[in-house]
Amino acid sequence: MSDTAAEQLRRLLYLLPRIADGEEHPIDEVASLAGVSREALLAELGTLVERYDAPGGFVEGVQIYLEPSVVSVFSSHFQRPMRLTMPELCALELGLAIARASRASDEHAVIDRALARLREAITALPANERHEELRHAELAFAGSAAHLAIIRRSLRDRRKVELCYRSGGATSAARRVVSPYTLVFSSGMWYVVGSRDDGEGLRFFRLDRIEGVTLTDERFAPPDPGTIDAVLRSGRAFHAEAPATMTVRYSPRIARWIAEREGVPVDADGSLTMEHPLADRAWALRHVLQYGPDAEVLAPAALRAEIAERLDAMSRG
């Protein structure tokens, strides 16, 4: 069956149980229910109305009466939806598996029960096993699932949290009251995006650097619409309000990967030189040094000097 035919059959089997009660239903409402235009709905229902080939005395499985603005459907066979199909189960299972990976272990039982119940609602077909394990999704998890659970609750209830947070370059943790606006997953890590009570604007907090979370009773107002979108538009999991940047040259050996990630072309010689927002010097050091001699800070000079000093110290052991 073609995709469009399957989609149409799926839509009919969705609609029929909802309208096959013999009552008149406004066509516009039914079209809205089906998520299609009025014209598309009429065309689809028309397939079941315009029956030229039915033999005399044939009792139809579905009787549809179309009037200019209403539709009435009679059917004793389609008064409930079809069971879930194996692909539908697998798609939900994928989502539940992603959710499970970032949930505390005491929350796993709920997910497992939900999945077991869904399995009781599927159609049993010999081909079902062909759908198993066709797809897998994983958002790598690092950090505390218990911390994440508290942060999710604070997001839902719009309550501030006190974070015990050790930033990438800090050697001790600091306590900060934060209004968490959203959770983002980027490049293998969960981040809390929120604002600190000290008025330093939006900040990203890596989940694996959060050493403690306490939910407070203090409420916060959500940020202006679009604020978070604007920050996340770059796809980067950090936000720099200051205009500082660093310029890095990546060697031809690794430039293609960086260019693909950043969505820019490589330079004519195969290398790539580009500016990055410089939000955090500790991040900048780690970012550049992870590439060894294949990445070089060109500016600012102070950062170059700092890297050279660190390398000298490492060389001395």
Added chain:
Amino acid sequence: MSEKKAAKIQRLVDLIAALLAHHAPLTFERLVEEVPAYRGKSLAAQKRMFERDKLELRTFGVPIQTVGEDGSEESAYKLPARDFYLPYLAVATPRGTSSPRRVDRWGYRSLQTLTFDTDELAAIVDGAARVRTLGDPTLVADVDSALSKLAFDLPVGSVSVAEDERLLVRGAAADPAVLQMLGRALLARKRVTFDYHGMSTGASARRRVEPFGLFFLNGHWYLAGRDVDREAVRNFRVSRITGLTVNGAREGTPDYEVPSSFHLREHARSRQAWELGDAPPVRAVVEFRGDTGAARAAAALGAPVPGCPARRAFEVRRLDAFARWLLSFAGDVVPVEPPELVTACRKLVDRTRELYERVEAGGRG
């Protein structure tokens, strides 16, 4: 809509209705009487049409059962109501259990009732929301269809989902049309051919692959499959695939089978760069001299070393990748053993340092 397609949908609905209308199995001859579109054709044409319809409905998920040998003269077909209709669904809350609207007709009375609790329902809706962020239209259609069925009895729409969670994808996302085609090829076990932009060469090459699975890892979709020409299982980032074609020959017949030894979940497991590859793992010990947030998070990835609280052990397959990772901590994490790792790290530091010295001498910076 074409007349042919319209007639087909009508025929399929009639076939389902005919099977549901009878408790006893129906022979092919009885089905011809009950499905008007089968009439007025030669017996051979009728049978071909019915066999195709039956196959398509089963592929769609309708559990038509064959009594006797499928396709034989004596075989009959049935679609038991309890195998087709969604069970009655209820939700248990502290205030009581909901009562789904029951249909007082034959076929519906025997349906069982499945009762979800509110947490289970929330988990399902949450899981569906996560699937929608993955960018695969096939998966989105499937979760939407599943939820619309559940919503017939359950208050799916009133469950709040975690709208405050987002997935950031850097770089090009996978083309939804490519994902759809790969999904179909995977299910039908059909060989695919495509141009793949290899990052190590920077060039595109035509690849012939038997798809084993699709996996989404940290923001990107990958195809895992056997590269026919290289005779090895490879991963391909879907966003780097262009010019995809699916083998259209011998439709309905698989080109290959996925080996029973292949397990997508294990194959796709998230790994650090130093854990990749076929080299035998080496135990590497490192010492954490700094106590920054970055160093602490890194330490959590290793295993304790008895008697040395500042040291952690790692299973490493690629010493070069591990050495670069250690370098990123700028001296807060240093290698202890094996000696090859210590040497590799020292060379890496020296090469990077020389780069800065050379440029400094040339007046840059």
